Amino acid sequence: MIQIKDLHKSYKMGKxxxxxLKGINFNVEEGELVxxxxxxxxxxxxLLNILGMLDELxxxxxxxxxxxxxxxxxxxxxxxxxxxxxxxxxxFNLINYKSAAENVALPLYYQKVARKERQEKxxxxxxxxxxxxxxxxxxxxxxxxxxxxxxxARAMAAEPKVLLADEPTGAxxxxxxxxxxDLIQKINDQGNTILIVTxxxxxxxxxxxxxxxxxxxxxxxxxxxxxxxxxxx
Amino acid sequence: xFNRDRWKEILEVLSSNVFRTLxxxxxxxxxIFILIILLAAGKGLENGIRADFGDIATNxxxxxxxxxxxxxxxxxxxxxFSFKLEDVQAIKDNIPNLRFISPRNQLGGFGGSNNVVRGxxxxxxxxxxxxxxxxxxxxxxxxxxxxxxxxxxxxKRKVAVIGVGVRNELYDLGETVLGTYIKIQGVNFMVVGTxxxxxxxxxxxxxxxxxxxxxxxxxxxxxxxxxxxxAITALDGSSISNLKEKIVNVVKEKRKIHPDDKxxxxxxxxxxxxxxxxxxxxALRWVAYFVGVLVxxxxxxxxxxxxxxxxxxxxxxxxxxRALGEPPxxxxxxxxxxxxxxxxxxxxIGIVFGAAFIYGVNAVLDSVGPVDxxxxxxxxLGVVVxxxxxxxxxxLLAGFIPAQSAIKIRPIEALxxx
Numbered sequence: 001m002i003q004i005k006d007l008h009k010s011y012k013m014g015k016x017x018x019x020x021l022k023g024i025n026f027n028v029e030e031g032e033l034v035x036x037x038x039x040x041x042x043x044x045x046x047l048l049n050i051l052g053m054l055d056e057l058x059x060x061x062x063x064x065x066x067x068x069x070x071x072x073x074x075x076x077x078x079x080x081x082x083x084x085x086x087x088x089x090x091x092f093n094l095i096n097y098k099s100a101a102e103n104v105a106l107p108l109y110y111q112k113v114a115r116k117e118r119q120e121k122x123x124x125x126x127x128x129x130x131x132x133x134x135x136x137x138x139x140x141x142x143x144x145x146x147x148x149x150x151x152x153a154r155a156m157a158a159e160p161k162v163l164l165a166d167e168p169t170g171a172x173x174x175x176x177x178x179x180x181x182d183l184i185q186k187i188n189d190q191g192n193t194i195l196i197v198t199x200x201x202x203x204x205x206x207x208x209x210x211x212x213x214x215x216x217x218x219x220x221x222x223x224x225x226x227x228x229x230x231x232x233x
Numbered sequence: 234x235f236n237r238d239r240w241k242e243i244l245e246v247l248s249s250n251v252f253r254t255l256x257x258x259x260x261x262x263x264x265i266f267i268l269i270i271l272l273a274a275g276k277g278l279e280n281g282i283r284a285d286f287g288d289i290a291t292n293x294x295x296x297x298x299x300x301x302x303x304x305x306x307x308x309x310x311x312x313x314f315s316f317k318l319e320d321v322q323a324i325k326d327n328i329p330n331l332r333f334i335s336p337r338n339q340l341g342g343f344g345g346s347n348n349v350v351r352g353x354x355x356x357x358x359x360x361x362x363x364x365x366x367x368x369x370x371x372x373x374x375x376x377x378x379x380x381x382x383x384x385x386x387x388x389k390r391k392v393a394v395i396g397v398g399v400r401n402e403l404y405d406l407g408e409t410v411l412g413t414y415i416k417i418q419g420v421n422f423m424v425v426g427t428x429x430x431x432x433x434x435x436x437x438x439x440x441x442x443x444x445x446x447x448x449x450x451x452x453x454x455x456x457x458x459x460x461x462x463x464a465i466t467a468l469d470g471s472s473i474s475n476l477k478e479k480i481v482n483v484v485k486e487k488r489k490i491h492p493d494d495k496x497x498x499x500x501x502x503x504x505x506x507x508x509x510x511x512x513x514x515x516a517l518r519w520v521a522y523f524v525g526v527l528v529x530x531x532x533x534x535x536x537x538x539x540x541x542x543x544x545x546x547x548x549x550x551x552x553x554x555r556a557l558g559e560p561p562x563x564x565x566x567x568x569x570x571x572x573x574x575x576x577x578x579x580x581x582i583g584i585v586f587g588a589a590f591i592y593g594v595n596a597v598l599d600s601v602g603p604v605d606x607x608x609x610x611x612x613x614l615g616v617v618v619x620x621x622x623x624x625x626x627x628x629l630l631a632g633f634i635p636a637q638s639a640i641k642i643r644p645i646e647a648l649x650x651x
Contacts, residue, residue: 049645052556054556054643054644054645054648055645074555074560074561074640075560075561075562078555078558078559078560078561079558079560080558081555081556081557081558082557082558082559083558087556087557089648093549093552093553093556093648094553095550095553095554097245097246097249098245106554106557107557107558109238110557110558110559110560110563111558115237115238154557158557158558
C-alpha cells in the first residue's frame with residue numbers, strides 16, 4: 001500500500017539546515033496497523049506529514065497505492081488527500097460551527113457527493129462510532145472522546161486507502177484512549193490500513209507493528225502481538 | 234454559485250460575529266449612500282438649470298447689429314447700420330442646415346416709457362415685430378386666441394398677441410380681451426391672442442411682451458426693410474456654433490462691413506452656453522463618482538481588512554479543510570463570495586437609505602415650494618445598476634487579497650496554529 005524509499009527531509013532555519021529524516025525505507029501492506037514511535041524531535045510527525053501529503057519530501061520516492069506522489073500542486077494534492085487519506089488529529093480538528101454530521105460529511109462534499117447521499121453516509125459512519133444520537137450536536141457539546149470518534153468517522157467517510165492518526169489519544173485520559181483505540185482496532189479489523197504516530201508505549205502495543213524512529217532513522221521495525229483494547233474498556 | 238452548503242457557510246461565517254459584520258458593512262453602505270446622494274444632488278442641480286432653459290430651442294444663436302469699427306469700401310468707421318430683409322434670404326440661400334431664421338424688430342425695452350395705450354390705461358411694454366416661427370424658438374403657451382400666422386405676415390394685418398402681464402395691466406379682471414384694440418405708439422392693433430411664458434427667472438418681464446406681425450410692424454413704424462435682430466436655429470445634428478461664423482460672414486458681405494471687423498455684428502451663441510452648462514453637468518457627475526468611489530474605497534478597505542482577520546481566525550479551519558481535500562480554488566471562491574456577499578448586502582442597504590433620503594428631500598422640496606436651480610434630485614435605474622456593478626467589483630477587490638493569502642498558507646502550517 002505504501003512504499004517509501006530512501007526518504008530525506010530537511011528544514012531550513014535561517015542559515016542552518018535541520019536534517020530531520022535521514023533516509024527512511026519503509027513499506028506498509030494493506031490491512032496493517034502500524035505504530036510509529038519515537039521521542040519528540042525524532043521525525044515521526046514529519047514522516048506522517050509527508051505520508052499525508054501535507055509536506056513535501058526532499059529526496060527519495062513515495063508511492064501510495066501504486067501512485068507516485070511527487071511534485072504535486074496544491075489542487076492535485078488536495079484531490080489525492082481526499083481520495084487516499086483520512087486524517088485523525090491529536091486536537092480532533094473538528095470545525096466548531098458545524099454539527100457532528102456536517103463535519104463527517106465534509107470530505108464527501110469535496111468529492112461532490114450529492115447532499116442527500118452525504119447525509120446518509122455521515123449518519124452511517126456516526127452510527128459506526130456509536131454517536132448516531134449526537135449527529136446534530138456541535139463539537140462544543142461533545143466530550144473529548146466523542147470528538148475524537150467524530151473525527152474518526154470523518155476520516156473514514158471518504159473511504160480512504162489509509163488512515164493517518166497523529167497522536168490520536170494524546171489529548172484523552174487513558175480510559176477514553178482505550179475506547180478510541182478499541183474503535184481503531186475494530187476499523188482495522190475490517191481491513192483498513194492505519195498508521196498511528198504515538199509516543200505512548202501502551203498505545204503502540206495495541207498495534208500490530210511498531211516502527212521506532214530516532215534522530216531521523218528507523219532503529220527498530222518489528223511485528224508484535226496485538227493487545228486488544230477491549231480488555232481495558 | 235447557487236450551492237446550498239456554500240451559502241449556508243457564508244451566512245454562518247458572517248453571523249458568527251454580528252457586530253463586526255455590521256460595522257464592516259456600514260463602511261460600504263456609507264460609501265454607496267454618499268455616492269447616491271452626490272449623484273442625486275448633481276441631478277437636482279441639472280434638472281433645475283435645465284428647467285431654466287425651458288423648451289427654448291438651444292441650438293440657436295441671436296444676432297444684432299452694432300457700429301462698424303473699421304472703414305471699408307469708402308464707408309467710414311463708426312457707421313450705424315441695420316440688417317435688411319434680403320440678408321435673411323441671403324442667409325437662407327447660402328447656409329445649409331438651418332431650421333428657422335426669425336428676423337425681428339422691436340419697440341420699447343426695459344425701463345422704457347409708456348408706449349401702449351388702451352382707453353385710460355397705459356403701460357410700457359416690449360413690442361416685437363416677429364415671424365410665426367419665433368414661437369418654436371422661444372416657446373410660449375397660447376392661453377387664448379392664436380399666435381401670429383403667415384396670413385398676418387402676408388396681409389400685414391395689424392394684430393397683436395399680448396402676454397398675461399400686459400393683459401393684467403391694460404384690462405380689468407374678467408374683461409374680454411380678444412377682439413379689443415390697443416394703441417401701440419399711436420397705431421391701433423387688434424388683440425387676437427394671449428400667451429403665457431414659463432416662469433423662467435426672467436420674472437415678470439417675459440410676460441409683458443406684445444407680438445405683432447413683422448410686416449405690419451415694419452409698415453406701422455416705418456422700418457422699411459430693416460431688421461433689428463435675428464434668431465437663427467440650426468437643424469438638429471448640426472451645431473449652430475459651427476455655422477455662426479459663416480452666417481456672420483454672409484451678413485458682413487451684404488452690409489459692406491470689413492471682414493476683419495469683429496465688433497460690427499453682435500451675436501449670442503445659446504448653444505455654446507448650453508454646451509458649457511452640459512459639460513459642467515458632466516464634470517459634476519464625474520466629481521460625484523470620484524468622491525463617492527473614494528468614500529466607497531475606504532469601506533472596501535474595511536471589508537478587506539475584516540476578511541483578512543476572518544482568515545487569520547479561520548487559518549486552522551482552512552488547514553483542516555485542505556487536509557480533508559478541499560481544493561485551493563474552492564477556498565478562494567468561498568472567501569471571494571463572502572466578501573462580495575457582504576459588500577452587496579451592505580451596498581444595497583446604502584442604496585435603500587440613499588433612496589429614502591432622496592425621497593425625503595423631494596418631499597421637503599415639494600412642501601416648501603420650488604427652490605432656485607434645484608429640482609427633483611433623483612438617481613436613475615442606470616445609476617443604481619452601475620452602483621451594483623461597482624459593488625460587485627469592489628467585493629471582488631476586497632476579497633482578492635485575503636483569498637490569495639488564505640490559499641498561500643500551507644495546510645501543515647495552518648494545522649499547527651492553535
